[in-house]
Amino acid sequence: MPNALAPDQSSVGIVDDFRGNFTKAMYLRSQPGGELERRLGYGPGRLSQGWWLLFALVKPTPDNFEFGGYTHFSGARIGHPGLGNARPTVEEEMQKDFGGPAQVLAAKAAYIARLQIIGHERLAKVLPVAPGADYPVGSGIYQCNIPRPISCKVAAFIAPGETYLGMYD
Numbered sequence: 001m002p003n004a005l006a007p008d009q010s011s012v013g014i015v016d017d018f019r020g021n022f023t024k025a026m027y028l029r030s031q032p033g034g035e036l037e038r039r040l041g042y043g044p045g046r047l048s049q050g051w052w053l054l055f056a057l058v059k060p061t062p063d064n065f066e067f068g069g070y071t072h073f074s075g076a077r078i079g080h081p082g083l084g085n086a087r088p089t090v091e092e093e094m095q096k097d098f099g100g101p102a103q104v105l106a107a108k109a110a111y112i113a114r115l116q117i118i119g120h121e122r123l124a125k126v127l128p129v130a131p132g133a134d135y136p137v138g139s140g141i142y143q144c145n146i147p148r149p150i151s152c153k154v155a156a157f158i159a160p161g162e163t164y165l166g167m168y169d
Contacts, residue, residue, distance in 0.1 A: 007050055007129045009157050017149030018054055018125060021068060021076075024116075025124040025168045027141040028053065032163050039141050040126060041071045043134025047126070050160045054152040055168075056123035059115050062108040066145040067091055071138025076145050081136060120168045125152065 005011040027039060033047035068076035069090040079087035094104050116122045123144075158164050 005052055005127070005154060005157075007157065008159075011052060011154045011157055014154045015057065015151060016154075018127070018152045019146050019149040020125065021143050021145050022056065022123045022125045023071075023144075024120070024142050025053075025055065025122050026120040028124055028126065029120075029164055029166070029168075033158075033161070036126060039071060039139045040143075041074050041135050041138030042126075042128065043132055043136060046128050046130055046132045046134070047158075048160055049129040050162075051129060051158050052127040052154050053156040053158060053164055053166075054125040054127055055155045056117050056125070056146075057151040057153055059112050059117060059123075060146045060150050062105055062112060064146055064148045064150070065108050065112055066147065067094060067104075067108070067111075068143035068145050070140040071143050072140040073143070074135050074137050076143065118169070122168055124155075 005014065023040065028036065031039065033051070036042070037044060037046055066076060067090050073090055074081040076090045077085070077087035078090065078093060091104060094107070095101055098104050098107060156164055156166050
């Protein structure tokens with residue numbers, strides 16, 4: 001479990017372990033908070049108190065990676081979020097299509113080999129300051145889930161009303 005981050009620039013540069021939903025950095029740059037909420041599937045106002053941008057420093061292992069599809073699959077589940085956990089997961093559907101868990105695990109290994117931890121396609125995570133449990137359907141950008149923590153760097157703190165305009169390092 002990561003240490004608490006200060007909701008200001010003093011947290012930038014901290015390296016700690018984080019888990020959860022990740023996307024790619026290219027979807028986050030130059031986007032106001034309201035647009036990121038829509039893209040990622042956060043409830044309205046969730047980023048209004050600011051947010052941290054995390055960059056993964058390592059790739060996850062295949063047993064610590066879950067395909068999430070795109071953010072219109074809220075919680076990496078297919079169907080309306082109101083149906084909760086009754087919805088099938090992206091990975092359950094992949095197992096049907098690929099022929100079982102072993103084939104999905106092999107697909108994960110191949111996919112992770114192509115994942116980036118540098119540049120604009122690097123794995124990135126938005127960590128809101130405000131707590132919340134409202135995760136509506138997002139607009140459909142890349143997502144994956146990393147269930148167990150991996151090493152990440154706090155690349156930026158984006159204050160309320162600001163937009164991330166930085167680079168991908």
